[in-house]
Amino acid sequence: MDYDIAEPHADAIIQSARSIGYDLPTAIADIMDNSIAAGASNIWLAFFWDGERSWISIRDDGSGMNEKTLVNAMRLGSLSPLAYRSDRDLGRFGLGLKTASFSQCKRLIVRTKAENAPACTRCWDLDYVTESREWRLFKEISELSESHLAEFNPKSHGTIVLWEDMDRLVAHNQTENRMQQDRFYQRVDQVIEHNSMVFHKFLERPNGGLTCWANGNKVSPWNPFLPREAATQGLPEEHLHYNGQTVDVFPYILPHQSRLKPEIFKLAGGSRGWNDLQGFYVYRNGRMLVAGDWLGLGLQKEEHCKLARIELNITTAMDMDWQIDVKKSRARPPAAIRDDLRRIASLTRTKAVEVYRSRGKVLTRARSDEVVFLWDTLRRHGKNRFIINRDYPAVATVRRLCGEHTWEYFDALLRLIEETLPVSCANENPDTSRQVQGQASTLNDLSQLSIICHLLFKVLVASGNSKGHAIELLATMAPFNQYPELLATLEDGEGDNQSDDR
Ligand SMILES: Nc1ncnc2c1ncn2[C@@H]1O[C@H](COP(=O)(O)OP(=O)(O)O)[C@@H](O)[C@H]1O
Numbered sequence: 001m002d003y004d005i006a007e008p009h010a011d012a013i014i015q016s017a018r019s020i021g022y023d024l025p026t027a028i029a030d031i032m033d034n035s036i037a038a039g040a041s042n043i044w045l046a047f048f049w050d051g052e053r054s055w056i057s058i059r060d061d062g063s064g065m066n067e068k069t070l071v072n073a074m075r076l077g078s079l080s081p082l083a084y085r086s087d088r089d090l091g092r093f094g095l096g097l098k099t100a101s102f103s104q105c106k107r108l109i110v111r112t113k114a115e116n117a118p119a120c121t122r123c124w125d126l127d128y129v130t131e132s133r134e135w136r137l138f139k140e141i142s143e144l145s146e147s148h149l150a151e152f153n154p155k156s157h158g159t160i161v162l163w164e165d166m167d168r169l170v171a172h173n174q175t176e177n178r179m180q181q182d183r184f185y186q187r188v189d190q191v192i193e194h195n196s197m198v199f200h201k202f203l204e205r206p207n208g209g210l211t212c213w214a215n216g217n218k219v220s221p222w223n224p225f226l227p228r229e230a231a232t233q234g235l236p237e238e239h240l241h242y243n244g245q246t247v248d249v250f251p252y253i254l255p256h257q258s259r260l261k262p263e264i265f266k267l268a269g270g271s272r273g274w275n276d277l278q279g280f281y282v283y284r285n286g287r288m289l290v291a292g293d294w295l296g297l298g299l300q301k302e303e304h305c306k307l308a309r310i311e312l313n314i315t316t317a318m319d320m321d322w323q324i325d326v327k328k329s330r331a332r333p334p335a336a337i338r339d340d341l342r343r344i345a346s347l348t349r350t351k352a353v354e355v356y357r358s359r360g361k362v363l364t365r366a367r368s369d370e371v372v373f374l375w376d377t378l379r380r381h382g383k384n385r386f387i388i389n390r391d392y393p394a395v396a397t398v399r400r401l402c403g404e405h406t407w408e409y410f411d412a413l414l415r416l417i418e419e420t421l422p423v424s425c426a427n428e429n430p431d432t433s434r435q436v437q438g439q440a441s442t443l444n445d446l447s448q449l450s451i452i453c454h455l456l457f458k459v460l461v462a463s464g465n466s467k468g469h470a471i472e473l474l475a476t477m478a479p480f481n482q483y484p485e486l487l488a489t490l491e492d493g494e495g496d497n498q499s500d501d502r
Pocket residue numbers: 034035038060062063064065072073074078079090091092093094095096097098159
């Protein structure tokens with residue numbers, strides 16, 4: 001049969017390979033996967049700021065590669081996705097090293113040494129590939145690049161991956177620019193947070209585990225299930241079978257905030273916050289792929305379910321069924337076990353709501369030092385003046401909702417109220433402390449207070465607070481702090497209806 005060879009254009013393919021959608025943390029995690037698969041006990045990450053010449057390296061003491069393996073590893077598609085992968089392997093497409101690197105940089109250098117073999121080096125320079133339109137993989141590197149590899153000095157074996165010319169991260173950045181430098185190191189912090197999460201199982205293993213260093217500092221594991229907290233509840237584990245495979249599921253209810261030390265509570269909420277971190281955590285061979293997701297099972301992230309976190313373990317043999325993507329940041333459960341997962345999720349959520357509710361009652365009584373009062377007194381010329389506290393959450397929120405164009409009217413109204421406050425009213429109150437309960441504490445008519453409470457709840461939610469947070473805010477606002485039973489009626493979002501019933 002007659003045919004043409006229609007090879008892909010190097011420049012076009014290379015550019016597409018840059019756009020798979022990694023960010024810095026997921027890209028570095030993909031490089032670290034290779035180190036772990038190569039049996040590394042240590043991974044050293046180096047982030048070096050130098051404006052647009054900044055560079056990043058990922059170095060390991062894994063098995064390394066000989067020259068032939070290295071050249072193949074640098075090839076796009078070094079191993080077919082259909083090939084068999086061992087249980088230790090974290091790869092799949094034979095792309096990660098290249099796609100993750102090219103998503104962040106234009107020059108990728110790998111130096112590696114296998115036992116009883118000399119070290120060898122290869123370099124992809126994307127500008128050169130684009131210009132020459134050929135897959136020319138360099139064997140030599142510049143003196144400057146050589147200096148960035150100085151730390152690589154393995155006695156027996158290991159690998160270093162070096163990223164230079166990071167146009168996506170530091171294009172046109174200047175070494176002296178403090179803001180740009182800060183931004184660079186903020187990104188580094190995100191990398192560390194991500195790694196401490198996705199590799200926590202490796203970092204936690206006492207023997208034969210992994211130690212990871214970021215600019216010389218040890219990265220500590222971040223375990224989403226708080227296994228060391230006595231108040232963490234493990235629900236019965238389940239083992240779901242399909243197609244001769246087994247998926248292991250371990251549901252957890254995390255402790256309520258009131259049962260955790262503030263620093264543990266804060267840490268367990270990470271930068272995404274507790275609400276966003278609820279859901280399934282999917283691990284593949286111990287490496288976390290998905291963190292806090294209801295996996296498209298038709299369940300929403302709700303404030304009341306935020307204590308539910310479920311561990312789910314799969315193996316590389318299930319990659320196709322779970323639609324693992326190149327970035328290894330997505331997994332979708334196969335149809336055969338979706339119903340089971342929905343059942344487990346619903347049960348875990350129900351239990352999580354119970355814990356949230358039962359403890360929530362306690363929480364609605366804010367500590368006295370947390371209570372915020374609507375009226376403040378200001379002492380001026382020896383006299384007390386009553387002023388409205390602009391930091392009272394409802395005042396601050398309504399002012400913000402007014403928007404820039406109308407908040408001066410709102411301010412004028414507040415000043416008017418302050419200026420025209422009946423003198424007798426002010427004088428009658430002998431309390432000269434800075435914080436004054438005002439008339440509200442004498443409100444006997446609970447139904448009036450209830451209407452105001454529901455309206456303010458609605459305002460707080462409308463301005464972007466979750467319902468749970470809105471209730472927490474109200475619990476700090478005098479006089480509502482004294483009426484937990486009123487706040488309890490706000491749960492489930494009933495407040496929206498009642499305030500309309502006025
Ligand atoms: N740090 C490393 N140590 C040893 N071998 C590596 C390392 N990084 C990459 N390799 C080799 O390069 C190959 C290609 O890596 P990659 O492009 O990430 O694809 P995948 O991980 O899907 O196989 C790996 O299968 C492995 O053989």
